Amino acid sequence: MATETHTTDAAAEGSSLVFHPMDQFIVKPLFGDGPVGIFTITNVTLWMALTILGIFLLLVVGTSRRAVVPSRTQSIAELAYGFVYKMVEDVTGKDGLRYFPYIMTLFLFIVFANFLGLLPGAFTTTSHIAVTAVMAMAVFLSVTIIGFWKHGLGFLGVFWISSAPLVLRPILAIIEVISYFVRPVSHSIRLAGNMMAGHAVIKVFAAFAALLAISPFAIVAISAIYALEVLVAFIQAYVFAILTCVYLKDALHPHH
């Protein structure tokens, strides 16, 4: 028993990874080493502020000249606007366009946070469930409130699938209720989990690059996974926004 104890400890200490792959997600105070309170300025605060700054530069400064022939920045801003506008219109219909600014805000925030998090040494704010859960809960609550506000108790028709056979409807109603309340969980964990897993994989391969035997393979793998992560960063923001649209559509048109 004693020898076993010794070997497991040695294996844990002599682990071949140079650093722990989850170290990048530690929330640290930006100045000093004090404890992290509610109003402490941390690296999360810094990178969220940079996210907002990036959106401000793109949408306000980039389009300030309002040229008829757009500059590069202005055309990127116009592309982003048109992309989200079309998405909201396609999924929720004309009456969902009232809520377009909210979805545009969510989409741009997540896209910028994901892309800024991909910079080497950066902190990915969206990899924390605390951040994504706030956004998902806000979506969940606002969609529920919009549903009850527009339709009153008729909103409960979203759980009553009238196209199904009558015998199945109570069972389906239970399943629908469960899936309705799981929405904020899956909505937030999808984004945070994807970001966290992707960045942890990059860090694992970065630690492998320190081992001479497999370093060429590891460096190629980092480049490949990084390219994949650029794609994932965009797709996850898109998925978050489009699921918000789907939930909003359910609230605006609850009858299947």
Next chain:
Amino acid sequence: MEGDIVQMGAYIGAGLACTGMGGAAVGVGHVVGNFLSGALRNPSAAGGQTATMFIGIAFSEALGIFSFLVALLLMFAV
């Protein structure tokens, strides 16, 4: 190692929970594969259905993410 059988069980359970991700992989591959085979038959209708494909991917991926969540809970919360 002062770790006991509970910790061992938590680690084994976390590893087992990760097999659920394989199911999500099969599901996502199924969605995209069927989308692609449909899109190749009728390319003109494919563009309008890309959003639907992503919604399907997201829903099927959510269940894989739940297994990831279970693994995380076992590793850090139990």
